[in-house]
Amino acid sequence: MQRIEDLTREELAAAVESYAKMVLARRFEEAAERAFRHGKIGGYLHVYSGQEAVAAGFLSVLRRDDIFFTAYRDHAHALLRGTPPGAVMAELYGKATGVAKGKGGSMHLFDASRGFYGGYGIVGGHIPLATGAAYTLRYLDTDRICLCFLGDGAMNSGSFHEPVNMAGLWGQDAMCPIVYIVENNQYAMGTSVSRSSAATNLASRFAAYAIEHERADGMDYFTVRRVASRVISQVRETGRPYALEVLTYRFAGHGAADLFQPYRNKEEVTQARTRDPITVLEDRLRAAGVLTDADVERIHSDAEQTVEGAVRFADESPEPAADELFKDVHGAWGTWPR
Ligand SMILES: Cc1ncc(C[n+]2csc(CCOP(=O)(O)OP(=O)(O)O)c2C)c(N)n1
Numbered sequence: 001m002q003r004i005e006d007l008t009r010e011e012l013a014a015a016v017e018s019y020a021k022m023v024l025a026r027r028f029e030e031a032a033e034r035a036f037r038h039g040k041i042g043g044y045l046h047v048y049s050g051q052e053a054v055a056a057g058f059l060s061v062l063r064r065d066d067i068f069f070t071a072y073r074d075h076a077h078a079l080l081r082g083t084p085p086g087a088v089m090a091e092l093y094g095k096a097t098g099v100a101k102g103k104g105g106s107m108h109l110f111d112a113s114r115g116f117y118g119g120y121g122i123v124g125g126h127i128p129l130a131t132g133a134a135y136t137l138r139y140l141d142t143d144r145i146c147l148c149f150l151g152d153g154a155m156n157s158g159s160f161h162e163p164v165n166m167a168g169l170w171g172q173d174a175m176c177p178i179v180y181i182v183e184n185n186q187y188a189m190g191t192s193v194s195r196s197s198a199a200t201n202l203a204s205r206f207a208a209y210a211i212e213h214e215r216a217d218g219m220d221y222f223t224v225r226r227v228a229s230r231v232i233s234q235v236r237e238t239g240r241p242y243a244l245e246v247l248t249y250r251f252a253g254h255g256a257a258d259l260f261q262p263y264r265n266k267e268e269v270t271q272a273r274t275r276d277p278i279t280v281l282e283d284r285l286r287a288a289g290v291l292t293d294a295d296v297e298r299i300h301s302d303a304e305q306t307v308e309g310a311v312r313f314a315d316e317s318p319e320p321a322a323d324e325l326f327k328d329v330h331g332a333w334g335t336w337p338r
């Protein structure tokens, strides 16, 4: 565990900023769940509650011109990177002011201006894209890097093994600056890791592709940030891929329809909640003397106000115009040769 007394003043200030963003993400998703139940949000909704320290730790050290990909549990990633909460909520509502013009929804957030290349609903589908993007960054002769967040379940898809093998090969020529971040939250929908993977040390599976790898505690922000910082520098310098398995837990059901969660019991969730990443970080910042009761109160009420504003913005925003239907769509009807 990172010792708090070894941190610089700047690192502590950055951690307070991350804490505020993690609180915002949590409040945002609570509001999104309410809106989903009220029928304001269609489609599907997967929340990131419990896993916030992972994206917060990584994105807090990612350079502004670097890029990243993730799957469908993507709201916090966008918010932590600075996409305006109103544009994220409006996307969930399918409104024209959404970050993907209301055409993507919860699973397909996309904000290329901030290096966020999505938001993907097909499990494992983004891994080839992220790997190709990392190759492109080197091919274009830049020192930019790519992060690819993925779930434990995604590691069992074919679209994991092919690109990761390519990454291992391209890395031999310093041509694949990517960090694979396996967010091991213990479950893929209702299937636990031990029921779906013969080898449960997921990091070790990257050895098959000659990719350096390690495991880290994903509930402690400082641990994630320290590992992220070291690994990102190494990948930037070497052009070789690196893999991290980050041990975390999702507090909510898999998605909005997973009400009864028959695959786990309440005690397990209660136990995991004793290491809520937001509380863990708050306690450490309080112990370091950089966060007071008044700060915590202000951060929470600011987050609530921001979320209220985002919900109002989404509510009041217009639906996409009918003639938008065929724009931004691959092989759309309107342009199809007939
Ligand atoms: C190709 C494909 N197969 C199946 C599904 C259905 N599905 C949606 S989420 C999911 C589980 C993925 O688990 P994991 O990668 O661990 O991500 P987590 O939900 O835990 O974040 C499955 C099987 C899908 N979306 N895409």
Ligand SMILES: [Mg+2]
Pocket (backbone or CB within 6 Å): 151, 152, 153, 183, 184, 185, 186, 187, 188, 189
């Ligand atoms: Mg999972």
